[in-house]
Amino acid sequence: MPVIRRTLLGTALALPALHRARAVEAMTYLFPAPSFLPAFMPHQLAQKRGYFTAEGLAVTFQTGRGGADTAKQVGANNADLGGGVGETTMIVRANGVPVRAVALLGARPIFQVAARKAVGVKSLADLRGRKVGVIGYQDTGYYALLGVLAANGLTRSDLQVQAIGPAAMTQLMISGTVDAIMTTPDWSDTIEQAGTALDYFPIDAVFPAMAQAVFASDETIRRKPTMVRGFVKALLRAVRDCIEDPAAGARDYVAAVPQHAGKEAEMQRILTRYVEDVYRTNPPAALGRFDAERLAKVQRFYLDNQIIQTAVPVTDLFTNDFVG
Numbered sequence: 001m002p003v004i005r006r007t008l009l010g011t012a013l014a015l016p017a018l019h020r021a022r023a024v025e026a027m028t029y030l031f032p033a034p035s036f037l038p039a040f041m042p043h044q045l046a047q048k049r050g051y052f053t054a055e056g057l058a059v060t061f062q063t064g065r066g067g068a069d070t071a072k073q074v075g076a077n078n079a080d081l082g083g084g085v086g087e088t089t090m091i092v093r094a095n096g097v098p099v100r101a102v103a104l105l106g107a108r109p110i111f112q113v114a115a116r117k118a119v120g121v122k123s124l125a126d127l128r129g130r131k132v133g134v135i136g137y138q139d140t141g142y143y144a145l146l147g148v149l150a151a152n153g154l155t156r157s158d159l160q161v162q163a164i165g166p167a168a169m170t171q172l173m174i175s176g177t178v179d180a181i182m183t184t185p186d187w188s189d190t191i192e193q194a195g196t197a198l199d200y201f202p203i204d205a206v207f208p209a210m211a212q213a214v215f216a217s218d219e220t221i222r223r224k225p226t227m228v229r230g231f232v233k234a235l236l237r238a239v240r241d242c243i244e245d246p247a248a249g250a251r252d253y254v255a256a257v258p259q260h261a262g263k264e265a266e267m268q269r270i271l272t273r274y275v276e277d278v279y280r281t282n283p284p285a286a287l288g289r290f291d292a293e294r295l296a297k298v299q300r301f302y303l304d305n306q307i308i309q310t311a312v313p314v315t316d317l318f319t320n321d322f323v324g
Helices: 002-023 038-048 067-075 088-093 140-151 165-175 185-193 218-223 225-244 246-256 264-279 292-304
Strands: 025-031 057-063 081-085 099-104 112-116 131-134 160-163 180-183 198-201 212-217
Touching: 025 038, 025 067, 025 225, 038 057, 038 185, 038 225, 038 246, 038 264, 057 225, 067 081, 067 088, 067 099, 067 140, 067 212, 081 140, 088 099, 088 140, 088 212, 088 292, 099 218, 099 225, 112 185, 131 140, 131 165, 140 160, 140 180, 140 292, 165 180, 165 185, 180 185, 185 198, 185 264, 212 218, 212 225, 218 225, 225 246, 225 264, 246 264
Parallel strands: 025 057, 025 081, 131 160, 131 180
Antiparallel strands: 081 212, 099 212, 112 180, 112 198
């Protein structure tokens, strides 16, 4: 009898561990650019600090070819989730891609226009005739640029817009090969640290662009809501960590990403820029959530300026159901 009791007790104790092992779900997340870029510090922190694991997820990072392409891949269920900027879904959903945004990583746009100070650009209208770099023509930074141009009475044909890829964004600005880029806080920091002075033009002053977002297909939302909710919870936890302690966030990020070994001070400087320029929301509890009115404004603007040809219901572009 004691043997039976011990056997039953041992089995009972083993069940929770067995349950946890079976509960881990493998999933893929598709970045719009290389995963080691500082723009993705929260994602890497969530991985490093075990936040995904705590939600029962084994996340594999993969790299796509720009935000619009990433959204298409997610819509086709070639990846479970992916990322780009918040307005991406209106660009692809109008073309029949069944994808929507499930979390927004901050209150302000990840992109702004940065021009080399030596060029003498005093306003966005002065970009006429200039060489302006974007990651690619399938990247949402390019679509944001089109929105900025339209707000200033310009079109793509008024500029020399060049798709130069993420690696060349800083290199060609430093060398003077391009006059301006759609920049992120990390690229701006790299360029300035190399001795190239910049003039900045925040785009949300003329165009209500957005921060990075997480995308999911309609099918994934329907079939795997627990996975989506767990990923969003873990990622937003990491964003809050970044806001509360950029120094600790930078240290853990460098420990997780070998490409940045020894660059703790640089990464802290960059992360502080992200916190101040992108991540902070007011109130803080609004982090992750979409504003339907803002999305409607962006879509109307894109439609009026023929950046997209068809509008879709704003409620099909996002859901706040996974932001707790």
